Every structure is written in structure tokens, then in C-alpha cells.
Amino acid sequence: MRRDLVRFFNPRSIAIVGASQDLGTISGQPLKHLTSHHFRGRLFPVNPKYSEVLGVKCYPSLEALPETPDLALILINAARVAEALKQCGRKGVPYAIIFSSGFSEVGGAGADLQRQLAAIAGEYGIGVVGPNCQGMINVADGVFAGFGSVFGADYEPGGVSMVSQSGGFGYSVMNLAAKDGGLNFRQIVTTGNEVGVSSLDFIDYFIDDAQTSVIVCYIEGLKDAHRLLAVGSRALEVRKPILAWKVGNTEQGRKAAVSHTANLGGAMELYRGAFRQAGIIQVEDIQDVTDIGRAFRCGRLPAGNRVGIVTISGGAGILMTDECISRGMEVPQLASATTEKLRAIIPSFGSLLNPVDVTAAIFNDPDLIRKTLRAMLDDPEIDSIAMLNASLQGELATKVAAEIAAVAGQCTKPIFMAWSAREEVNRDAYALLDAAGVPHYRSPVRCGRALAALSYYAGALARDQVRRAETMPVISGGAARQALAGKTDDVSEHAAKRILAGYGIAVTREELADSREQAFAMARRIGYPVVLKVQSPDISHKTEAGALRLALASDAEVGTAYDEILRNARAYRADARIEGVLVQQMVVGGIEAILGVVNDEQFGPAVMFGLGGIFAEVLKDVAFRVAPVTQSVALDMIAGIRGHAVLTGARGAAHADIDALADTIVRLSALALDLKDNIAELDINPLFVLARGKGVIAGDALIRTLPRN
């Protein structure tokens, strides 16, 4: 399949299969929009009913065209699309956009039709975009190949490239971001059901496209989500931020996504983890796209997340402080030298603390702002400035803007403005800021959010540098693969733990006993107290079955427990296959965590971490990362859960061995990759996280093998 998409966005000629003379309809619009935007290449309407459309010669078939077009737009009934695509193939057409609906999104016969398209695209090597999409716009070169109200407008070209799985809404986002948000686009494509070229293919192309500086995507579900890490990493390398708007995050939203473009994605938690790993910025509304897109125009990144706030309105300063803090930034104390400088500048009823309130005294002394900004920028405790100008407008506003612009030109720290004067009454001031690369927002909330995104991105770049320098442990899992080969049952605790141990994951000391006497000997070797459990692939709920005994302190207790466990297990399920009774070290103390592997259909192997009990089960307070996971990524994952404080000494507990926990996650991710053809799921529950320096121990484990197809 073609993924060198230069000619897709810059076709020299376009065939419009199913072009209609009724220019308001879906099949009538593309030719109208292409011509009204002065498409510079050749256009070939194809429809046996007409000899011309809109004054352009119309052909009865693709075969009849005088040349091979670079791109075919297919706008005919779903039932006839496969034949048209074959004709494209025979003619050698490299790219086709299939607008028609009625494929996988309707299920059944539609899914069959879509599989046919995939086969034809593969056979002829056609780069197919769609079906069930709304086309493409190359703003810079005036290629408006699609339908919808947005195609009737003109846009200022810029550096933002966007791919959207949604057609109608994708173009709405682009239109509002461009027209009202001042974000200038280079190209935008909608991909619908993605039978051929995927969203990630387009992002890959945008990364290489020299004129693209910011990438935006609207995602319902990525069938090739396993590529997210690699794509994200490439984007970080060339410093092109990716803004991702992922929808279908609730159970019902996900169902709606399937019935829309049939793009079934993994759980939102996996996306959230992968976005974090890949330094992708999550956005959640149209305004986010605009606000964060514009943030990158400042052309600089903060060295850290410490914000200095300067305000002419105390009320806005409070709001901005809340906003920065709640988005993970710091609003630190200023260096005492800075406070001293400010004392000489700011009126006595202002505030010298961060947020610095220069007050409405600005009306009486416009120099206040320049002097204050200079003092703050010199402060080594401050990485960026958020300046709040309330509704300042008029001559004073323009003077103030000029001073801010001048200050911005002489420093390398980002300066962001919250300025609520309306566009219409403050054009001069805003133009000065735009020219100086000072992003400005009408509300402090939006300003804080955009600055936090820039700060997140700077952090992602730094994290990525660390990650690149890390190595993964080299572990040969040959034995594990052999043990799992051909297995279709669940792998029960003892065997699962031997596999974990093979990857260097600490497990409880334990042995599998076939008799009371063996159990005594084992218990003494392991050391009292011990735990006894039945081992059976048919009994997963050991407690419920009465087949688990804790804290056995003597041979006598072990003997009684051994007999009871076997008796109870047989009573619970007479036909259970019993592998023996597990004699196991009893772990005392530690914090109970849960680790898991999911072998996701879209993402591939991923690891999960959460704290035990209600954290994971009731609060769903878990974090995911796609494998491979390095030490720094594992540490970031651990720090990301809400209950993190439990590991760092909350409630009087000892600080847990987080390094060992992270190392175990790293090893589990290595295992997950190594055994990706063998295991569907793996659970370690509980994993005992002991006090710092004491390590972790897997208390129980279960492997669900991959069902053979």
C-alpha cells in the first residue's frame, strides 16, 4: 500500500467517479469546490450519464480517461464501489478517496464489501482513503477534494496538518479553529473507516512533511494503535507536537464509534497511557485545538513547570493560580532578590508574592508592567510567565503590548498572556503580541491550560531523552515459550510464577506438594509461617472453595490444612484436576499492588499497574503503558495513579520500594513482548511492595493463554 502521500495531497489530476450535475448533492459538490478554488491540475468527471459537468468534459468510465489521474474520488453507491476501485487499479491510479457509506459501519454485508475493497487495494497497491469519509483539503495548494459547507470557504495557509476519522465534525473543528481561532492549516484529511491509509499513516507523513509544524488528529479508534509509540517518538525527535482528540471514551461512546466508522479501539486507559508515553497532547474541545496549537507559536519551551504570574487584576491572579496548580504546574515563591526589586516598583496595596498583583495602578503608571516582567524573568526560580491584563484596551493597551513584546524579544522564557479585551477593540495590541510570538487568550483558564500543555510537552521531550538512554533487560524467555507452547488452559499460580521468575520477577518461595509429608518438608525449608493453597486449573476462586489456608505455623497446622484443602476442593468441584497443594512463604507487611499484562488487539502487549483492593476494583485507579516500558516510564506510570501517596508513606506507612516495583514493571513488559504470541492476559494479584530496599514479591499469579484461532 502506498504511504508516500505527497501526490495524494498534491495530485496533478483528479478523476471524480460518480460526478453529478446536481451541484448541491454529495456527488455534485467536489467538482464545484475544486473548480471554485481554482484547482491547478486536470479534472475528469466520470459518469456515463453526462458528456460534461460544470463545463468540464465528462467521461463514461475510468478506462476512457486520456491519462492516469493521481487521485480518484469515488462517490457512487456502496454496491458499485469495488468495481470502480478495480478499474482504478487497472488504470494504475495510485490514490483513491472512497466517500460512499454502507461498509463496515453497517456490519454484515457492508463488512463483506469493505473486505473486498481491502483486497483490491492490496492487489493493485492503491492508497485508499475511506470509505465513509468526507475527503481532503490541501489549503496551501488550493485542493478542495470533498463535500460539505466547509469546502465552500477559503483559508489562510499555515503549518497545522490534521487527520480526522470523523468527516463532518473533523471539518467543523478545522473550520472553527481556522476562522475563529486563528490557527492556520496546511492540509486536512478525513479517513472514515480506514480500509487503507490510516490516521497513523497520515501522521507519519506529516512528521516528514517539512511544512507541517503541528499535527492534530481526531480519533475514534486506531486499529493499528501498536504504532502509536513509534510514531510519537518520531514526532518528538523532530519537535512536532501531536494534539490528539480521542473520543468514544465511555462505554456508550465506544459503541457509538463502532457503529459510526467501525473503528474499534482499545480502552481509553490504554490510549491515555500510550499518549503519555509518546508525548502526545490530549485535547478535549475545539478551543483546545486552537489554544494549544497557538501556544507553540511562541517558538520556545519552558525549562520546567514553575510559573510566575503577573496580574493587573487580583481576581484573575487567583484563578490563574488555581488553574496552574490543578494542572500540575508550580507557582513558586520568588527569589528574595526579585521581591526586593518588585518592592520598589509595585504600589503598597499590590502584592509582591506570586501571583504578583501590580493592581489597577497600571492606569496611572504604564511602566509598571515592563519593570515587573523584567524582574520576574530574571528570577532563576521561574520558568515561564503568565501575564493577566483583564480587559485593558485602547491606547494604554497598545503601549503595554509593545512593552511586553519588547521584553519577550529579549528573553528565552515563554510569556503567555490572558487578556480579555475583545479582538475587535484590541487589534493593535494583539498584532504586536502575535508578531512577538506571545500567545494570548481571552480567559485565564484557557491561558493556563495552554501553558500547561506547553509545559507538558517540554516535560515529554525531557522524559523521552531519558527513555532513549535507557536499556531494557535482556532476558531469554525460551523456556517460558516452551512451557506455554500449545497450552490453551489458564496457567495456574505455581507454573505462572515460575515463568515470572524466569524474567527476574521475585515470587514467593513455594513448592508443590503431593503428600502431607512432602508438605512438612517443604514448609520447613521455606520457613514458618506458610500458606497452603490447592493448585488446579479448574479452581480459580480458592478462598470461595475453602482451598486456601494462611499463617500456618507448625507441622500440625500444615497437616490439618493439607487434608482440609483437598477435601474442600473436591467438594467444591468433584471433577477438578488437582495438580497438588502449594506450600508457600507467607509474606508479612508490604503494600498490596496489582500488575497485569493485556495483549490488546489494537495496542499489542501492554502492562497495567494499580494498588490492590478498592483502588483498582472500585476506583479504577490504574495506569497502563504499552510495552516496552523502561525504568523511567515505569516510575512515571507509578507516579500517575491517584493513590500514589500510599506508596510514599501516607497513613504512617513506610516508604515503599518504588524502584523495585518499577523494575518489576519493566521486566513484566519484557515478558509481555517476549510471550506476545502465547499469552492473552497475565495478572499478579497481589504483588507485595515492601519497604524501601526490601523489594517486591508476587503473591499470586495467573496466566490466560492466547486462544488459538
Place this chain on the structure above:
Amino acid sequence: MRRDLVRFFNPRSIAIVGASQDLGTISGQPLKHLTSHHFRGRLFPVNPKYSEVLGVKCYPSLEALPETPDLALILINAARVAEALKQCGRKGVPYAIIFSSGFSEVGGAGADLQRQLAAIAGEYGIGVVGPNCQGMINVADGVFAGFGSVFGADYEPGGVSMVSQSGGFGYSVMNLAAKDGGLNFRQIVTTGNEVGVSSLDFIDYFIDDAQTSVIVCYIEGLKDAHRLLAVGSRALEVRKPILAWKVGNTEQGRKAAVSHTANLGGAMELYRGAFRQAGIIQVEDIQDVTDIGRAFRCGRLPAGNRVGIVTISGGAGILMTDECISRGMEVPQLASATTEKLRAIIPSFGSLLNPVDVTAAIFNDPDLIRKTLRAMLDDPEIDSIAMLNASLQGELATKVAAEIAAVAGQCTKPIFMAWSAREEVNRDAYALLDAAGVPHYRSPVRCGRALAALSYYAGALARDQVRRAETMPVISGGAARQALAGKTDDVSEHAAKRILAGYGIAVTREELADSREQAFAMARRIGYPVVLKVQSPDISHKTEAGALRLALASDAEVGTAYDEILRNARAYRADARIEGVLVQQMVVGGIEAILGVVNDEQFGPAVMFGLGGIFAEVLKDVAFRVAPVTQSVALDMIAGIRGHAVLTGARGAAHADIDALADTIVRLSALALDLKDNIAELDINPLFVLARGKGVIAGDALIRTLPRN
């Protein structure tokens, strides 16, 4: 103090104390803005330096004025304000706005000055607004009494009244909401440090003001927060929604608020609880003010929270589904009759499920939308409709809007639109929607948020009806007050529980033993197993002191434990006053919860609820309500915590006795009110919540008495 604010907003004459001829400065602006907006009353600049300002006769002092003005604007140095206010008093001026800064917000001498103002205002009965504020605008009557860029503009009058503690930012919000958001204001006032008339006073006035339909407030901290419930309840009664933007919610934000207008408020958790109780809608950005304010223009409320979504873009439908679900609404299955009707209307590649996707086929058949809306509105499973039109514009858009408007006119369910076509290209369509009272938003996220707010408000009205019909238990707490009278120490467990029991709160069976023999007798009366604990006002950490023993099953165990506990207690703290050893019923099973009372300086007595252990301590997953709390309010409070599922059978546990828990919260709130002069804090930790029908039992309790001043 005057709180009949009609003449404040409609003064027949205004004195401007400190009026300056330099019209750009703070003290120069009010006269300029009042005259340029054609103030219809009489204006009296007061400044001994001038004989006229801006052509208006200027007076040397307030005393010299030919009449008593209805309102004085005071714009002079902080040090001279008290004298000017006294002159107002002597002249009989009913209202004054003090713009000057340099009072409580700077602490120290400033706070002293502010206290002087309070005294003078009280002495003369002046309604003082400010100090440290930016004035007032009465849009309807053209009274622009203040300074700042916003005062230079004109506004369409409407029904929104706003009070803001922040001057600069408050006016920014109003300006953007009015000019760009289309929200029309009636009056707006900024209150700064609130030495006299408070935000709640103004809200109280707006509730009675016939022309106000929506109330907005920007709050840093309410010194009279205990009034919130009463004010909110009055507003619900007359169906005027209050939109509250509370800032200073992080620890650092709160500090910034104090140094700004010196309005120290309670914790955000208390505000959140009180807002919920009072049916107040929380907003968090300028756009929220506009979006939610406009939602109420539809003039109808949904009967429930079940949303039917109709979309022409599947992608937007997914987004809207996510948005509704995550804001607590439902996107239910449609009745089968509705689905059948839709099957005849919608193309086969559309979706008949909710969200209903009529697809881009709308371009070919504009009737689709009307038919679909009608079918959905007839569905008894649907309380409101969210319709998504992507970027539809042009003639087709106007036609579609007309049909939606017609449908809206024939039904009583709210119809909300997400329509991303730009204002400029879709004026006709939007005008039709406006005329029909159909709120429309550029993004589905904002549309969903606004609809959720309307739905929340409808729910608040319903909850308020239930609450009004409820009664509080009548409990005479005379004995408890007597027991607490004069006490300054903490009240330890046994005594605290007797107080709880006096309010009908179940506590463990327990007795205080003075000897081993007493302990034996008590243990037998209570029933084994029992718990033994030292009782001492000087030992609050009993476990740490080794002065607590659980699960004692016999006289022998009780005897040993009794001796050990006393020995350990004395070793832990030799001078501890020991009241005895508490012999207590050992509660087995149940879910551990925490209940508390805080006697907040601003809110007065309030109750707190959370689940035990990490829920409250690590996750801060607790809910507050201001007393009194009725049964339905307590149930709402319980349902509001994140870990709520723990009480309803999560992790295989029994469904907990939530009714008994709610009853206990109700009784605790009665206690909190009854003893508000005696207790500062009360903790029940743990409260064991047993299985349904088994009740709750307070396991431990502590009362912190109110420090005497």
C-alpha cells in the same frame, strides 16, 4: 446597614469624591463614563482643587453639596477615606462605593482602617460597597459608575445580574459574555473587600428584582457563607438560577485570594457541598457563564436526565455521548416504536441507535431532520434532545433551522443544538433558533455541558421539593450542652459517645471500668469478644501507646489486657490523666466510614462523610454539607463520593445500610446545630456501616470543644 438596593442601582444623584480632571486616571474616569453614557440624574464632583470638571460644577466638600446624593463614589487615598465616609454619614448619603485600595488586603494598618470603615458604616447606616473595588454598572438605566476599559462600551440590556468580588476580572467576564457570548446583562457590581454590602446581599436583592432572570457571581470567599443555603433556597423558589464561579480553590489560590480582597473563605469542599445543597450551578470559565446562561433562555426544563442525540455527523455523536455520560446524564435506548419509525426515515448506512446518525444524507433530503426529531420527541424514554449539525450552513442550514424551530414550538422538551457553522455565515439559521428559544453552541462539548447544567438545575429543583417536605428530628440536647459547658479539653471517646447517643446515634455497647473486676463484669454484660482501651484526654493515639486491645474472648484475656493497657499508658505518658479502661463491644464486619462535624468560621456547622482508610486520608474522597441536613440531602451526599460503590455491594460485600447511615448524618447535623456554641470539631472514626437492615455503630468518637475567646 441598608440592603434595599434599588436606589443603589438607580441613584437620582451621585457625588464623586476625589474626581480628577485627568480623565484617564482611576479618579478621572467615573465622571467621564457617567456623562458619556448620559446618566439621567445629577452629578456632583467633589474636589477642593477644582471649580468644575468636564464642564460640571465641582464642590469643595460633601458638606457643600446642594442636596443629599443617593450614592457617593469615593476615589481618594485610603488614609482619607474614613473621614469622607463620615461626611457621607453626616450628610445622610445612603450608599457609597469605596474604590480606594490599601485596606484589609494589605493587612496590618490597612485592616485597622477597614475596621474604622465598618464602624462608620454601622454608625450611620450607610450601605458601603468595597473598598478595593471597581464600581457598578446598571445597563438598563445607563448608570456606569466606575473605571476601567469596560466602562467605555455600550451593552444591550437583558436579564442577567452579576456580582463579582474581583473588579478587573469581573468586568472582563461580563464584557466577553455580553459582547461575544450574546448574554445580556441588567446590572453588575464589584464588591472588593466587602466591608459592608456583601455578595450574598446583592444576590438576595437580585432574587427580588423582577427584571433579573439569571444571577451570576464571581466569588473569592464569602465571609457570610452560612447564608448560602437560605439564599439558594429563595432563588430556587422563584426559579432564578444562580451561576457561581468560585476561585481560590487550591491552597495557593486561597492564599492569593486573601492577599487580594482579604476574603478568606472555607475549604472548597464546603463550597462544593453547599452549592449542591442550594442548587447553585458551578461555572469554571467565561464560556460557562455564557453557555449556561444561554441555556436558560429555552424557558423549559427537562423532566429527567435522559438525552436523545440526533446527529448529521457520527463523529460528533460519539463525542456528545461521551460528554453526556461523563456529566451524569443518560443516553438511553430508544423505545422500539421509535426505532421502527426511524427505520422508515433514515438511510441504511445511518444509525437508528441513540445517538441517531441521520448522516450526510441530509444534503440530499433536508426533511430527514424534522421527521427524526418528531419521532425522538414522542419517545417517552427521552427527556431532552441534543441535535448536532456539524458545519451545515447556507440555504440548507436556514431551512433546517426553520424546521427545528417549528418542532421546538410544538413540544415542551428542551432541544439543544451543537452547530459549528460560524456566526458570520449562519446568521439567519441562528436567528431562527434564538427566536424559538433553542440554545445553540459551536461545539458539542459546550452543548453537552450546558444541557447537563440545565438538567442539574431541574434535578436541584426536584431535590429541593423533596427537602422542603422533610422534617428534622426534634432532639433536646440540653444534657449535652450541660456536659460540655465550660469544657476546654477534648472530650474523649466514652463521654463523646454518650453525647452522640443522646442524639439517637448508635454507639458501641461499652462501660468505663475502674478495676479488673469491674472489667470482667462489664465484658460479660456486653458479651464477648470485647475491646479494651485506655480513656485519657491526654492520650489520643491509643494504638501507638499500646493502650488498645482487640478481640478479647475471655476473663483471662481481659485481665491481662487490663493490666497491660494501664502499664503501657503510664509508660507512654507518665502524667496522663486516666479516666479508666473502656470495655467495649467488638464490632465484627461492616464497612468503615468516617463522619465529622466542622464548625466552620464562614459556613457555621457542617457535616462531613467519607469512607474509612485511604478513601478519606489519601484520596480526600469526602463530601460536606452545611447543617441542617435532611434524609434526602444525606442520601445525595453519600451517593456523591467516588467510592460510593463500596456501599452498594462492590467487591462482593453486602449492600450496606445506607438509610441508617443517612439517618445518622441527619442526627449528626442536628447535633452540630444544637451544640454549635460548644464544639469546634467532632469525629466519628470509624463508623461501622453494617449490612442493610442492621444499622450503623459508632466505633470511636472525639469532640474538640470550641476555644473560649
